[in-house]
Amino acid sequence: MKCFLRYIGVVDTQDKLHNVRLEQGLNIITGKSSTGKSAILEIFDYCLGSTEDTIPVGTITERAETFFIALQFPSYFLVAARKKKSDRCFLLEVQGTDPDRLLKLIEQPKAFFDPKHYMPLRDFKKSLGRYFAITLDNIDEDPYLKAAGRNKSATPSVRSFSSFMLQHQNLVANKHAIFYRFDEKEKRDQAINHFKILMGLVDEAYFDLYREHEVAKHELKKIQAQIPKQAQRKEAAIARYNRYLAEFKTLAGLALVDATAEDIYNKPAMMLKMISGRSVKIDVLSDQVEVRRAELQAQRIVALTQKRKLQGQMRLVNDSLTSATQFGLDMTADSLPTSTVLSDAHCPLCEAHSTVPAVEANKLVGAIEWLNEELKLSAYARESFAAERRKIQEALGGVNEQLRLIQADIQPLDEEIEKLKTTKSVDEQATKAKLRLEIAIQDQLDKPESELSGQEKLLRSEVERLAGLLAKYDTRDRLNELSQSIDAKMCELGSHFDFEETYKPSKLRFDVETFDLWYQQNERTRVYLRSMGSGANWLYSHLALFMSLHYQFAALSDKGCKIPPILFLDQPTQVYFPASLDDADEFDAKLLAKQAKREDDVDDDMSAVTNMFTQLAKFCDETGKTTGVTPQIIVSDHADKLTLGEGYKFQNYVRATWRTRGFIAED
Structure with a gap:
């Protein structure tokens, strides 16, 4: 100036x-x-x-x-x-x-x-x-x-x-x-x-750019964090469509549409219009119900066997964790000497020099060192058992979710027999399966997924543009x-x-x-x-x-x-x-x-x-x-x-x- x-x-x-x-x-x-x-x-x-x-x-x-x-x-x-x-x-x-x-x-x-x-x-x-x-x-x-x-x-x-x-x-x-x-x-x-x-x-323009750059980076991170969730959501939606398509084919004996679950996910509006316009036709000669029921029951047996195995492992881990914890408590509850340092020892009768106390003290030192190592081992064991228990709990959660889905797929097959006994309608259950598929597709339409990859590309470009201006x-x-x-x-x-x-x-x-x-x-x-x-x-x-x-x-x-x-x-x-x-x-x-x-x-x-x-x-x-x-x-x-x-x-x-x-x- x-x-x-x-x-x-x-x-x-x-x-x-x-x-x-x-x-x-x-x-x-x-x-x-x-x-x-x-x-x-x-x-x-x-x-x-x-x-x-x-x-x-x-x-x-x-x-x-x-x-x-x-x-x-x-x-x-x-x-x-x-x-x-x-x-x-x-x-x-x-x-x-x-x-x-x-x-x-x-x-x-x-x-x-x-x-x-x-x-x-x-x-x-x-x-x-x-x-x-x-x-x-x-x-x-x-x-x-x-x-x-x-x-x-x-x-x-x-x-x-x-x-x-x-x-x-x-x-x-x-x-x-x-x-x-x-x-x-x-x-x-x-x-x-x-x-x-x-x-x-x-200058002030620099700080404006810097803040814009920070906001753009923040938004980019948000989008990037959502991309894996979108993939999970897509996977879940396709799995639902596969279940309902399989359920309909099992009950009706015929495929509802000539399209895969991925096709429905990629073009939900068009597929919903097509499916809604389809009438339910039943192939009374089909044995798909029994075939499907057998598949599901076999899957349920495998999953249930896995659940029982995991429950047994959990019981063993809990017992081990309890034992390790109690061992540590029992060991630390004992009264320990504060020092092992001895002055010269003499016989109380003849006052001759004696090495017996020193020998005993060395044994005590060894015992204390052993105890310390055991206490450390106990702590390590507790940490190991706790980690193992978390892994088993996660596995049990996955197996329970698998059993829930299998049971949900078996239920409409069981209901079909009861419905036939009372209403004599062979297409009611298939119609319900078709309706569930339509509801799932409508749910996807009501909650549209943003074009995250496109947004990520735009935001990445904006971050790079602002970074270039700041670099100047x-x-x-x-x-x-x-x-x-x-x-x-x-x-x-x-x-x-x-x-x-x-x-x-x-x-x-x-x-x-x-x-x-x-x-x-x-x-x-x-x-x-x-x-x-x-x-x-x-x-x-x-x-x-x-x-x-x-x-x-x-x-x-x-x-x-x-x-x-x-x-x-x-x-x-x-x-x-x-x-x-x-x-x-x-x-x-x-x-x-x-x-x-x-x-x-x-x-x-x-x-x-x-x-x-x-x-x-x-x-x-x-x-x-x-x-x-x-x-x-x-x-x-x-x-x-x-x-x-x-x-x-x-x-x-x-x-x-x-x-x-x-x-x-x-x-």
């Missing part, structure tokens, strides 16, 4: 304007302690929609009425402001790129900060987000969140930027924390989850490529900072999926920040990482990256010169070193500090030349009048010096 911070300021209670004008590249605000340097960062965060007002209490908060920032885009300014301790925010777009003209407008605060441009904090974040193309409504990859009763995930907003833009005084050289707001797990997880969105690797985002490979670029840039930048010799050459690594930072000592060993030793190592690790990230923000600004390359560094020199000690009218490195008990290191410290500012200035310039976008680094520090290297002049980057006054000058 191509924008930078042009102004940051305060309108006091007397409508007087206090501001700092900033430029692209390196910006330095220098001064002694308690002059408002750290407040610069907090004002920016507050005007960017922070829920909390963390601006340091003091002169600024006592005299301030309104805080504001002005972001400069290629063709306009965007001014955001908030009154102190307020949840209403101001947002106004001002056309043009002349910073002097903008400042003249703001110098009339009552007219410029018109109440009609104020809005609730929630609306402000959404409105501000539109300028950074952050308008996503749903970034969940699970399409069934609502159905499961869960809330949607938080979407990215301008608040997502703060973790990448702000390095507070207590964070810039911290060995335990790297990113702002990561002390709250929810915000940490959100920042990591939003990273690929903010970097422009994915190439998220995994692009994220890996980004990770490698960040690591390479960190190593390049880190090699110019004054790390301890142990961490040279720079081999810093950053995981874009966990946001962990470490030094890769060798192929297997990672040295995390907390184990890297001195404050200088922690500081330079932070600087190398954030400079590398901001290089990516600049390089990808034309490729969808949402994060503007604006970085605040508050008191980075504190590892050498603690800011709390600096209250003089001039920056005096030797005096500060003495107070910090680092007199012997003052020259080395000054060399490291000078080099750090040189590298920051160089980074901004070279990144601008390479990517076409110059990052903006805003350093609040007490270091002043440094002699930089490589032709850079410290004073060219100083935007404010607060030694004899603060951000808001005393009256």
Whole structure:
């Protein structure tokens, strides 16, 4: 995102304007302690929609009425402001790129900060987000969140930027924390989850596609799960038709239709019409009834024999299971010794040394070991018997179902004899068989089976189509490529900072999926920040990482990256010169070193500090030349009048010096 911070300021209670004008590249605000340097960062965060007002209490908060920032885009300014301790925010777009003209407008605060441009904090974040193309409504990859009763995930907003833009005084050289707001797990997880969105690797269309893909896959699985059931249903229907066709032929002596059960299943409507129109004809000379009855009785005998055999097996298994269970209970009920360790034994009469107790103890140990093995065997036996019982129960269920069907087929044959005795009608039973077949066919028609194979083909095609669209985002490979670029840039930048010799050459690594930072000592060993030793190592690790990230923000600004390359560094020199000690009218490195008990290191410290500012200035310039976008680094520090290297002049980057006054000058 191509924008930078042009102004940051305060309108006091007397409508007087206090501001700092900033430029692209390196910006330095220098001064002694308690002059408002750290407040610069907090004002920016507050005007960017922070829920909390963390601006340091003091002169600024006592005299301030309104805080504001002005972001400069290629063709306009965007001014955001908030009154102190307020949840209403101001947002106004001002056309043009002349910073002097903008400042003249703001110098009339009552007219410029018109109440009609104020809005609730929630609306402000959404409105501000539109300028950074952050308008996503749903970034969940699970399409069934609502159905499961869960809330949607938080979407990215301008608040997502703060973790990448702000390095507070207590964070810039911290060995335990790297990113702002990561002390709250929810915000940490959100920042990591939003990273690929903010970097422009994915957009809302990606999440829409992802959810559609998940739904299509889910529907495909449902259809695929139903296909075996359809096959079972078809098999059952054909078996029913075969039974009724056989029953009719047995009773009538003639086939009802010249068609198989499969033919009826495949063309149920046509076959039902044909069968319904057929009259029942009886072949009185046929002996099909007796032949069929004999077949069924033979089948019943075989099935009944199998049932009795299975029942016998079940009885044996139940007895064995009961015995194994009781054996385990009996064995564990016995009282067992807690220990077999014996001290030296002596005869109670002559006090001679005796080995008899040790021998008996060895026997006891052997008995205990045998018992343990038997108990294990008992448990194994119970498991084996239980599995065997389940298998027999399943087999019994199948045999009982077979017997039920055989009995159902015999029943109409028996009923025929009784009907002939009473009604003398030879076609009544055959008519009933024909009617049962018609009812079965109608049941198939009433509950039509969907064309699952066709649906599966369509859904498979849809899953493949959506997968192809998702593949175009190439998220995994692009994220890996980004990770490698960040690591390479960190190593390049880190090699110019004054790390301890142990961490040279720079081999810093950053995981874009966990946001962990470490030094890769060798192929297997990672040295995390907390184990890297001195404050200088922690500081330079932070600087190398954030400079590398901001290089990516600049390089990808034309490729969808949402994060503007604006970085605040508050008191980075504190590892050498603690800011709390600096209250003089001039920056005096030797005096500060003495107070910090680092007199012997003052020259080395000054060399490291000078080099750090040189590298920051160089980074901004070279990144601008390479990517076409110059990052903006805003350093609040007490270091002043440094002699930089490589032709850079410290004073060219100083935007404010607060030694004899603060951000808001005393009256």
